[in-house]
Amino acid sequence: MSxxxxxxxxxxxxxxxxxxxxxxxxxxxxxxxxxxxxTTFDLFIRHLPPYRSYLIAAGLEQVLYYxxxxxxxxxxxAYLDGLGFFSQEFLEYLRRFRFTGTVWAIPEGxxxxxxxxxxxxxxxxxxxxxxxxxxxxxxxxxxMIATKTSRVVxxxxxxxxxxxxxxxxxxxxxALKVARASFxxxxxxxxxxxxxxxxxxxxxxxxxxxxxxxxxxxLEAFRAFAQDFPNNALLLIDTYDTLQGARHAxxxxxxxxxxxxxLRGVRLDSGDLVALSRQVRKILDExxxxxxxxxxxxxxxxxxxxTILGQGGVVDFFxxxxxxxxxxxxPSLGGxxxxxxxxxxxxxxxxxxxxxxxxxxxxxxxLDGKGMWVKDVIAxxxxxxxxxxxxxxxxxxxxxxxxxxxPSLRDVQARCAQAMSRLPQGYKELKPYPEEEIPVEVSPYxxxxxxxxxxxxxxxERRT
Amino acid sequence: MSxxxxxxxxxxxxxxxxxxxxxxxxxxxxxxxxxxxxTTFDLFIRHLPPYRSYLIAAGLEQVLYYxxxxxxxxxxxAYLDGLGFFSQEFLEYLRRFRFTGTVWAIPEGxxxxxxxxxxxxxxxxxxxxxxxxxxxxxxxxxxMIATKTSRVVxxxxxxxxxxxxxxxxxxxxxALKVARASFxxxxxxxxxxxxxxxxxxxxxxxxxxxxxxxxxxxLEAFRAFAQDFPNNALLLIDTYDTLQGARHAxxxxxxxxxxxxxLRGVRLDSGDLVALSRQVRKILDExxxxxxxxxxxxxxxxxxxxTILGQGGVVDFFxxxxxxxxxxxxPSLGGxxxxxxxxxxxxxxxxxxxxxxxxxxxxxxxLDGKGMWVKDVIAxxxxxxxxxxxxxxxxxxxxxxxxxxxPSLRDVQARCAQAMSRLPQGYKELKPYPEEEIPVEVSPYxxxxxxxxxxxxxxxERRT
Numbered sequence: 001m002s003x004x005x006x007x008x009x010x011x012x013x014x015x016x017x018x019x020x021x022x023x024x025x026x027x028x029x030x031x032x033x034x035x036x037x038x039t040t041f042d043l044f045i046r047h048l049p050p051y052r053s054y055l056i057a058a059g060l061e062q063v064l065y066y067x068x069x070x071x072x073x074x075x076x077x078a079y080l081d082g083l084g085f086f087s088q089e090f091l092e093y094l095r096r097f098r099f100t101g102t103v104w105a106i107p108e109g110x111x112x113x114x115x116x117x118x119x120x121x122x123x124x125x126x127x128x129x130x131x132x133x134x135x136x137x138x139x140x141x142x143x144m145i146a147t148k149t150s151r152v153v154x155x156x157x158x159x160x161x162x163x164x165x166x167x168x169x170x171x172x173x174x175a176l177k178v179a180r181a182s183f184x185x186x187x188x189x190x191x192x193x194x195x196x197x198x199x200x201x202x203x204x205x206x207x208x209x210x211x212x213x214x215x216x217x218x219l220e221a222f223r224a225f226a227q228d229f230p231n232n233a234l235l236l237i238d239t240y241d242t243l244q245g246a247r248h249a250x251x252x253x254x255x256x257x258x259x260x261x262x263l264r265g266v267r268l269d270s271g272d273l274v275a276l277s278r279q280v281r282k283i284l285d286e287x288x289x290x291x292x293x294x295x296x297x298x299x300x301x302x303x304x305x306x307t308i309l310g311q312g313g314v315v316d317f318f319x320x321x322x323x324x325x326x327x328x329x330x331p332s333l334g335g336x337x338x339x340x341x342x343x344x345x346x347x348x349x350x351x352x353x354x355x356x357x358x359x360x361x362x363x364x365x366x367l368d369g370k371g372m373w374v375k376d377v378i379a380x381x382x383x384x385x386x387x388x389x390x391x392x393x394x395x396x397x398x399x400x401x402x403x404x405x406x407p408s409l410r411d412v413q414a415r416c417a418q419a420m421s422r423l424p425q426g427y428k429e430l431k432p433y434p435e436e437e438i439p440v441e442v443s444p445y446x447x448x449x450x451x452x453x454x455x456x457x458x459x460x461e462r463r464t
Numbered sequence: 465m466s467x468x469x470x471x472x473x474x475x476x477x478x479x480x481x482x483x484x485x486x487x488x489x490x491x492x493x494x495x496x497x498x499x500x501x502x503t504t505f506d507l508f509i510r511h512l513p514p515y516r517s518y519l520i521a522a523g524l525e526q527v528l529y530y531x532x533x534x535x536x537x538x539x540x541x542a543y544l545d546g547l548g549f550f551s552q553e554f555l556e557y558l559r560r561f562r563f564t565g566t567v568w569a570i571p572e573g574x575x576x577x578x579x580x581x582x583x584x585x586x587x588x589x590x591x592x593x594x595x596x597x598x599x600x601x602x603x604x605x606x607x608m609i610a611t612k613t614s615r616v617v618x619x620x621x622x623x624x625x626x627x628x629x630x631x632x633x634x635x636x637x638x639a640l641k642v643a644r645a646s647f648x649x650x651x652x653x654x655x656x657x658x659x660x661x662x663x664x665x666x667x668x669x670x671x672x673x674x675x676x677x678x679x680x681x682x683l684e685a686f687r688a689f690a691q692d693f694p695n696n697a698l699l700l701i702d703t704y705d706t707l708q709g710a711r712h713a714x715x716x717x718x719x720x721x722x723x724x725x726x727l728r729g730v731r732l733d734s735g736d737l738v739a740l741s742r743q744v745r746k747i748l749d750e751x752x753x754x755x756x757x758x759x760x761x762x763x764x765x766x767x768x769x770x771t772i773l774g775q776g777g778v779v780d781f782f783x784x785x786x787x788x789x790x791x792x793x794x795p796s797l798g799g800x801x802x803x804x805x806x807x808x809x810x811x812x813x814x815x816x817x818x819x820x821x822x823x824x825x826x827x828x829x830x831l832d833g834k835g836m837w838v839k840d841v842i843a844x845x846x847x848x849x850x851x852x853x854x855x856x857x858x859x860x861x862x863x864x865x866x867x868x869x870x871p872s873l874r875d876v877q878a879r880c881a882q883a884m885s886r887l888p889q890g891y892k893e894l895k896p897y898p899e900e901e902i903p904v905e906v907s908p909y910x911x912x913x914x915x916x917x918x919x920x921x922x923x924x925e926r927r928t
Contacts, residue, residue, distance in 0.1 A: 014658075015636060015658075017657040017658035017660075017661050018630065018636055018639060018640075018656070018657070018658045019630070019656075019657050019658075020628070020630055020631070020655040020656070020657070020669060021655050021656075021657050021660075021667045021668060021669030022655065022669035022670050022671055022672060023669075023672075024657060024669070025669050025671070025689075025692075025693060025696075026671055026672060026674075026675045028692060028693075029675070029688060029689055029692040029693075030678070032692055033688060033692075035678060041674075075661075076661065079660070079661040080657075083660075083667070084695075085693055085695060085696045087692070125678065129672075129674070132631075132672075133630050133631050134636075136631035136632075137630055137631050137632075137633060137635065137636065137639060138635070138636075140631065140632060141633070141634050141635050141638075164484070166482065166483070166484055166597050166601055167484070167596075167597050167600035167601050167604065167799075168600075168601075168604060168796045168797075168798070169601060169605070169634065170605050170633065170634035170635065170637075170638040170641075170642075170790075170795075171601065171602075171605050171634065171635065171637035171638045171640075171641050172479060172482055172598075172601065172602075172637045173634075173635035173636045173637035173638065174605075174634040174635045174637065174638050175482060175601060176482075176635075177634075177635050178634075191484040191485050191486065192482070192483075192484070192485075193481040193482070193483055193484070193485050193488060193544075194478075194479075194481035194482045194483075196481075196485075196543070196547075197481050197539075197540065197543040203485045203547070204485060205484060205485030205486035205487075205488070205489050206486050207486055207489070207490055208486060208487075208490060208593075209813055210490075210505075210593070210802070210803040211490045211493070213803060213811065213813060214494070214499060214589065214803075214806065224493060224497060225489075225493055228489075228492065228493040228496055228497075228551070229489060229492075229493075229549055231548075231549060232489075232549045239813070240814075322796045322798070325796075326634075326790075326795045326796045327795075328795055328796060331634075331790045331791075331792055331795035332632045332786045332789075332790045332792060333632075334632070334786070335631075338674070339674040339677060339678075342678065347677060349673055349677060349703070350704075
């Protein structure tokens with residue numbers, strides 16, 4: 001077996017071909033025709049996905065790394081050449097390819113809404129076109145996971161949430177990026193060890209049923225694990241009988257106390273989690289083990305967590321896997337990447353009744369005196385900002401140079417938490433906020449420009 | 465910005481930490497206690513996911529590569545050491561780690577059902593435990609996508625289906641692996657250029673609306689593209705008015721004919737695809753352009769394709785993106801990895817009322833005289849095969865050595881097509897086949913062993 005064809009791999013250079021073929025054929029045609037004027041594309045979401053009331057931006061750091069390091073290797077060019085339809089002129093262009101554009105973006109962890117540009121790329125047409133697929137793939141996925149996690153975290157009402165999803169995530173990169181985006185969205189950590197190494201995210205783990213089964217008795221298994229991990233033992237107590245498991249855990253915890261150690265917690269993965277968690281808490285408390293935490297897991301999501309807490313479940317940690325790592329109730333985010341300006345001026349596309357806002361734009365966030373969110377205003381970048389607002393989009397790349405130091409993941413997480421604290425409660429309910437009532441305004445000037453272009457292009461299309 | 469923390473990367477060595485932390489803590493405990501006897505674990509699916517009537521195995525080639533190349537680098541070990549709770553003995557063990565187990569698996573492209581081991585790992589306990597997460601991540605994801613694709617391909621009734629999903633897939637590895645697994649499931653190709661390079665999958669592309677918009681008129685855009693790609697031009701005709709677009713495409717096709725060229729096709733991405741495709745076909749046919757293919761796209765899935773064809777839509781190609789690449793109606797496959805045998809003999813786990821079949825097993829597929837599938841029988845490997853059956857599981861690794869040459873992707877695709885042709889029609893409908901009626905039998909001997917172990921362990925647990 002050869003090496004490279006087997007496992008996918010991802011870095012600055014070899015991501016060049018992670019692009020839809022049509023980006024390259026269009027680029028070739030532009031190249032042959034010298035159609036390489038400066039253009040601006042907006043990456044934005046047309047509508048909220050089902051059940052969601054807001055979106056959280058994530059993935060920008062990977063986008064920046066990609067844009068800064070994007071190169072076409074000799075192998076990539078040889079592959080394209082072998083397809084037989086690319087021009088030598090274009091392949092020569094790719095050999096020298098560097099991304100030279102200017103990019104503005106909403107920082108990671110910030111809340112955004114449909115219609116607002118999350119990433120705005122101003123670059124020669126060919127460059128702007130070639131990067132489309134990777135930008136959409138990255139921003140769509142990570143923003144979707146950060147958003148889903150935020151919902152789960154809201155439902156947990158202050159209890160910790162841990163990402164337990166790697167075995168159900170969509171491949172290796174997904175497992176890494178779910179850990180990253182879910183940390184942004186509010187998880188305290190992940191079970192994905194590689195994400196700990198790569199991103200510095202705290203890693204969490206307990207034990208599997210097979211560990212308990214590998215010993216003659218449950219008590220023996222618990223004693224062994226507590227002995228091996230005296231500062232870090234979370235015991236899985238539902239392999240046989242959960243309440244008996246809790247009693248065994250209590251025995252081991254008392255033995256640990258005698259050695260000057262503390263059992264970290266117990267985990268329940270099945271059964272009636274509300275009733276069992278209350279009974280387990282009681283068993284532990286009666287032994288003076290109020291410090292031993294309870295972790296619940298088992299196909300959890302924001303709805304089940306809401307119910308568990310509403311019915312009086314006693315929990316310190318939620319381990320959430322499949323539903324968080326695949327955003328199961330809404331597993332795709334429909335970001336699009338649309339031309340909004342080129343050498344013909346601001347552009348719109350009319351077909352399908354979906355009007356795109358033209359021109360290079362900024363999004364202003366308006367807060368009230370108490371710091372709570374009032375509304376967003378989408379405006380052309382040369383317009384004066386509304387009173388009491390701050391601009392969401394920041395310049396992250398200028399003429400191909402990164403001009404933005406991505407904050408640490410902890411700072412991104414803190415930014416997300418702050419943004420959530422500024423959002424009125426209505427947006428944080430499980431039931432989605434009516435999208436048409438979300439106060440995202442278009443500035444009067446941008447509105448007038450849009451109307452004028454609709455008129456112009458409707459006329460133009462009539463004549464086409 | 466440093467290099468590695470930014471983009472995820474995947475290969476033989478650095479996937480060692482793509483594992484849930486608990487695999488490593490359990491392994492450490494086994495290591496300290498010398499609990500490294502030979503065990504057998506089964507990877508299987510407990511129940512069919514919603515709407516599905518069968519599953520298609522995919523991901524084995526990546527699993528084999530991983531098992532053969534799994535190493536813990538000094539950096540990985542330094543990271544684990546820094547966590548502060550792993551024993552030096554275990555870290556030393558990891559430095560010398562090689563996977564030395566024997567693995568049986570259902571070949572890629574083959575159909576399988578719940579309860580059947582897809583991968584069976586016999587290895588020292590520590591090795592078998594450490595590989596769990598990667599195996600589940602890989603087999604769950606690729607099998608899910610191959611299965612989803614198979615449904616879409618069935619609905620397309622012989623028309624070609626192309627993977628258009630990269631911008632909505634869950635990260636970079638997902639885009640690559642969706643292209644691979646969807647090719648196994650029956651796609652003719654992908655828009656993911658990297659998958660073309662890495663896996664040799666045929667790549668397909670058309671053009672975006674922004675290309676058409678970059679010219680003064682649609683006709684001018686079509687002429688340019690046809691000139692640049694005379695053998696490979698698929699024109700997107702819905703940027704302005706689809707029927708007018710079809711007429712423009714016909715004009716260009718006639719001009720190409722005059723140059724001895726042939727327009728490959730047109731693409732419709734919006735509107736009433738049934739009515740429009742019929743009208744477009746008529747426009748093309750009236751110009752003698754019967755050879756120009758029609759490609760439909762735009763949030764398609766098996767249900768919409770079924771409806772489009774049922775209502776008389778005229779189509780040669782379907783481009784399917786989001787729904788295929790995320791398996792949107794069922795975006796996770798709940799594969800589990802369970803201990804079935806260790807030094808205490810065949811094992812079962814009783815809790816949660818989910819009985820696991822014990823021991824090292826084989827699955828026999830029984831065909832009738834015409835080669836149609838009759839039933840599967842799960843049996844212990846030492847049992848005689850049922851008459852007229854063939855074994856599904858093949859030995860792919862023996863004592864750490866790969867003993868199986870993964871077939872080419874085209875051969876895997878052909879195997880899948882053959883398996884589908886042997887499956888009765890009832891399984892291929894959009895409506896799911898009742899899971900309880902699927903003829904997957906447990907051999908009498910395995911059944912008796914299971915019953916005996918249930919009795920033994922129920923007694924044992926009562927005493928625990």
